[in-house]
Amino acid sequence: MAKxxxxxxxxxxxxxxxxxxxxxxxxxxxxxxxxxxxxAGQLSVEEGALYRTLHRMEKSGWIDAxxxxxxxxxxxRSYSITDSGKQRYKDERRKWRxxxxxxxxxxxxx
Numbered sequence: 001m002a003k004x005x006x007x008x009x010x011x012x013x014x015x016x017x018x019x020x021x022x023x024x025x026x027x028x029x030x031x032x033x034x035x036x037x038x039x040a041g042q043l044s045v046e047e048g049a050l051y052r053t054l055h056r057m058e059k060s061g062w063i064d065a066x067x068x069x070x071x072x073x074x075x076x077r078s079y080s081i082t083d084s085g086k087q088r089y090k091d092e093r094r095k096w097r098x099x100x101x102x103x104x105x106x107x108x109x110x
Contacts, residue, residue, distance in 0.1 A: 007046045008036065013053045015096055018081060018089035021063060026080040028070070029054055054079055062088050 008016060020035050021027065027035070032054075033045040057063045062085030068078045081089065 007049070008040075008043045010049050010053065012096075013045075013049060014057065015089070015092050017050075017053060017057065017063070017079075018085060018092065021079060021081040022086065022089055026078045028068075028076045028078050030076075032079065057085070060088075061085070 016036050017032060020032050024031075024035060029047075029050055033047070033050055036045050037043060054063065054065070058065050058079070061082060063079050063081055065077045065079050067075050070076050
């Protein structure tokens with residue numbers, strides 16, 4: 001059975017995670033994925049890709065993770081953006097705008 005929504009490419013996942021955490025504060029991985037999917041409408045977040053991204057971002061010092069109890073009294077990791085992550089987000093956003101503008105120029109160039 002074909003998927004109705006394409007997966008978020010891993011290369012863009014950092015930027016989306018940064019955006020969600022910067023705007024929404026501390027969230028669990030499932031909440032990050034849900035927010036991206038609900039907001040984008042046409043994208044699906046692959047769980048494995050998301051958690052690989054979160055672990056890499058944590059290791060890089062761009063996000064922090066801490067164990068918290070959920071409403072069901074289960075332990076789950078909650079992620080938040082660090083000051084270093086906010087700077088990285090700003091830099092990545094600038095690069096993204098440059099890239100997409102360049103690609104759009106090529107697509108429009110007949």
